[in-house]
Amino acid sequence: MTPRDFKIIGLVVLIFGIYLIVLLWNIWPIQEISISKSGVFGDSFGALTALFSGLAFAGLLVTIFNQREDLGLTKEELRLTREDIKAQHLDTTFFHMLKLQQDIVAGIDLHRSINGNERETKGRDCFKVFSRRIRRAYERLKPNHSTGEQQVIADAYNQIWLKSQSDLGHYFRSLYNLFKYLSENNFSDKKQFGRIARAQLSDYELVVLFYNCVNTKGSSFIRYAKEFEIFDNLDIALLIKKEHVKLLPIKVYGENQPALSIHAGEIPQ
Template identity: 35%
Template structure:
């Protein structure tokens, strides 16, 4: 609508210019003829010079008209160029979205085919992630308990659970526990995180798109247990180099359930930008 108004305005300006030029032309010719007819015989010799003045004026007006025409054509070309650019951007976004949503469909298909067999029950699909998170907690508790028994061998068995809840879980503990979880579930976790990483990487590497919007769509696909496991994966050497920077850049842990982390200080093992925050640890 705005472009139509601008185009109408330019057309109106051009018509006004033509009208004014025509009026000047008629007035000049009329004045020249009147002066030529009513001048005395001694001044008739200058009559041709007046036509020469009129010719010069008309030539000047023609030149100005040519310039206006060129300017209008250039404006028209710029408009066409902008339209072409918009069409190109539209095709670019359409091609990206085709690939993006195909990869999301592949991701969901992968999740539907996941299986976890504990020897008693076979769990399928997204339901395996709460189980894997619980297994991680078991491994983490075993590691920390064993470490503290080594340091304090006289701790009664009944107090080990209480001791574990008060411990400050560090990066080394999480890395060891996740590594054990990964070794026992390599097929599920490896395929899952590789696919998720490439979807995030696709958004990261594609220019001229609303990256925050598409990342929010990715984040919306993740359950609470999946976000927690992704957090551990980014701390582990599997995802520390490539996936962790993307998680921090695009706030992949925004709205994460902190109660599922080993303790409050665990979140400081990664930049707070990963949680959609800018503040640092005090």
Template identity: 40%
Template structure:
């Protein structure tokens, strides 16, 4: 709130001080008049032409009035100093309030810029999804999010093929995903890169853990069931393992994931640390992720 200098003149405190000071001046003048009248009645006579008489009168009036006017002058000086001090304090408060208002305005602008960029990335994500199209048998065309059902059915079909007895479950998933990804790399590569950029933006630019969780929920709400399935297994392939997977665990990207969509149900949940499935664990499981994956590899 702004504090103006003219508020000093109208505040009850200063009105009272100025009123008292005016009373002091009036009393001083009354005393001066009374002293003059007392002198006149005590030493009756007309106006003297003798310098000595005037000197005596001046000494009398000075002795009576000098202390009074000196005291009044001191009070006036103290009042002026006090008013200047109050005005300085008001100016300091005004500057402090202005600085706080500018800080709040800056924070609000940062948040506005963040959200503008965030929702632009969300829009870009949806545009990328809507631009995907596949042409199947009999020139049947599939567009948008329905394409991820096709991608996931291809992934499941490759995964369910017969494999050599010695191959690990992790390698089986990785090879299956590689085959599907390379067949549609133009569409899937663009999709995965943009979603990674979106998660990374929230991770690096989000102000607090609560803010990051809020924006991560918005990202999750954009994903269909089959998109979530494809993203889940992208964490075992190429750069997804080193870049996307830690962010998914950090921000609970697979919170409320239905295990029935996974290629081997709950048995594949151990691919990710617990933070990928719960906001309560998110942000605290980066160090445990490697140990979980190591345990899975050992078991396989």
């Protein structure tokens, strides 16, 4: 029982005790009780009966009150349990999606012929190849391109996309859904989970992802790039040109000082 319950019962017992003392005071000694006082004595026991009934009723009220409190506590515990289960489900799903993303990366392979020799590249190393291919395509297209810089990049990227769409398409769809899931659900520490996901991206993955975002194909990912500061760890030295950082909103760079400096108009070193 709660302290409040003890106070209620104690008050009732105190009243009963005072009543009993007064009663005994009035009728003591018992041998001197007259016949006329006997009726009063009997009436006094009738009052005692009423008092005991009241005490029993008070106990019943206390019991009911406790049951209501217990029921309220049970409902609160159930609510907290449901929230814990939901949070665990969110976390489990996130790490499952992250593992799936890693499996997709590990499953990418490229077969190339270099000086007549067949060479196979697997996993994250493929993104270094993709990055170099985008750079070479850009360098081929740039001299004869009369449109703006962003269009040259888009055309160069599209050439690589057409050759590797099955790998890149699967990769970017999975990555997009991972960050979308993070964004749309109520995680206990969404930013921390975002940093965990971001930390899985290699340097060259970030470069290819960067040019994917510059291209219209990846424009829908920019909202998540801003929310989770995806390019906080982007090595701008790996870009075709450092000035290309200006092609995306400044929020995507987080605390990436080299990128922020160029975005602010400072001369790149």
